[in-house]
Amino acid sequence: MRPTLTHIALHVPELQPCVDFYREFCGMQVIHERAGKGSKIVWMAEPGKEHQFIFVIMPGGTxxxxxxxxxxxxxxxxxxxxxxxxxxxxxxxxxxxxxxxxxxxxxxxxxxxxxxxxxxxxxxxxxxxxxxxxxxxxxx
Structure with missing residues (x-):
């Protein structure tokens, strides 16, 4: 089996503004949230692509x-x-x-x-x- 690109993980300075940006401009939706990295980790995907490609957004970046x-x-x-x-x-x-x-x-x-x-x-x-x-x- 060849590798398949499934996600990109992003450390961001502030979580909620990034979630709002990708929701508003890219039409992505939150498909999963869990505790972690000081607050929570959010998975976002385009509707219908939840099993193909996601952004994992985590707080704590620069x-x-x-x-x-x-x-x-x-x-x-x-x-x-x-x-x-x-x-x-x-x-x-x-x-x-x-x-x-x-x-x-x-x-x-x-x-x-x-x-x-x-x-x-x-x-x-x-x-x-x-x-x-x-x-x-x-x-x-």
Whole structure:
């Protein structure tokens, strides 16, 4: 059996703001909570993906403090350029937009970037050969 990526575990400075961010901007849901790491550990997943891939969020981390030109990020696909723009607008209002909506050559597509409360960058993209509906798209 080959290994399968199932989760990413994040230590964050403050737990609840990160849970709220991933719920509000990414549509993730809390699927499990338990005591640990000084307060609690939270598992979050996209609806319907609870057995495929989750974020494990734990308190006790430090702010990532990424530079504006650091493109380390978590990537989420959305279904249109308008959805990217809507997220960017909400993020600008919330003060967490780091990359305004922009168009890059294939396979990057149209995207924006947000900063979560722990300092991680989160990309929302349309037109990449990844995510729902992309199976018919070639990967160069």
């Amino acid at each position: 702010d990532r403090d990424l530079a504006a030109d650091d493109y380390s990020h978590f990537g989420f696909a959305v279904d249109s350029r308008e959805a990217v723009d809507a997220i960017a607008q909400r993020a600008a209002t919330a003060g967490c937009l780091v990359w305004a909506s922009r168009d890059e050559p294939y396979p990057v597509g149209y995207y924006c970037g947000l900063r979560d409360p722990a300092g991680n960058y989160v990309e929302f993209s349309y037109g990449q050969p990844l995510g729902p509906g992309s199976e018919a798209m070639p990967i160069p």
